[in-house]
Amino acid sequence: MTDVRKLRKAEIKDLDGIWTIIQQAIQKRKEEGSSQWQDGYPNPSVIANDISNGYGYICLDQEDRILAYVALIFAIEPAYEEIEGNWISDQPYACIHRLAVNQEPYTKGIATWIMHAVEPICVESGYHSIRVDTNFDNVGMLRVFDKLGYQYCGEVFFRGAARKAYEKILSA
Template identity: 55%
Template sequence: MNSEINFRKATPEDAGQIWQILQQAIVRRKNDGSRQWQDGYPNPETVERDIAHGIGYVLTENNAVVAYAAVIYNDEPAYEAIEGKWLSDADFNVVHRVAVSDEAAGKGIATEIFRRIEEYSRQNGVFSIKVDTNFDNTAMLRILEKLGYTYCGEVYFRGSARRAFEKILS
């Protein structure tokens, strides 16, 4: 069966599906023994804010939302205080809140959304992607390693250290 996969900006109509996917990912993180996203973040207001600010993106398969990510241009205050060093000082896109639906989990969808974000970034003249994740989010750490992201140091969110990565796009 062939499926059609698309990457696009999230719309207000997507908010319910996005929140459902994030809730599934929150449970998966907990079941994996991760402390990431176990503190009331992200929440429905986070999704609404992302969409309102035009930074929410979805990956759809046959028009059904299967993954979500926030893509933020040049703006992540926590990244200014990295304990370590970024690969570049160039313009960058930050990727936050990556989540995949239970139905699509384990099928390479998280990798695909990163590939689409990289392609989108290149098309918009941005050749650096920065991302962070919890030290215990083994699934995301594996994806970042597979896609060639370089560990740059630690950043802090809501009092917790997070592993920070960057990839320079060619």
């Protein structure tokens, strides 16, 4: 069976649909008892900034419905400059933030699909390392990182809280 999902750069016209998905993720994290994303971040201006900087990507189904959103950033992440632990490489890296999956309808495996789909974009852009972080209690994302071969590197502090940091080296 052919995969009918596609990943494309987000456009400002996608903002409302993306924001709906982000709000679902905020609510899901709240229901799971997490403090992640419960303080007004991310918000529509953060997502609009992602889009205007070319960082925002959306996953679409065959009917062009937005299944998920992710920010893929090819710039130094200030929070990653200091780590309690060690990154596995010193090479330039891509950074993934704000991955959120549509809960209506929820499609199992979308976060894994997106994390896989951004890898060739990184390599084509000359980046052979991806760094990510998440809350200690974000079991879903921790499972995705493990499944896709991300290596735990230590803790970074993002917006005042410790987060688990991971890196994956991509082959050419």
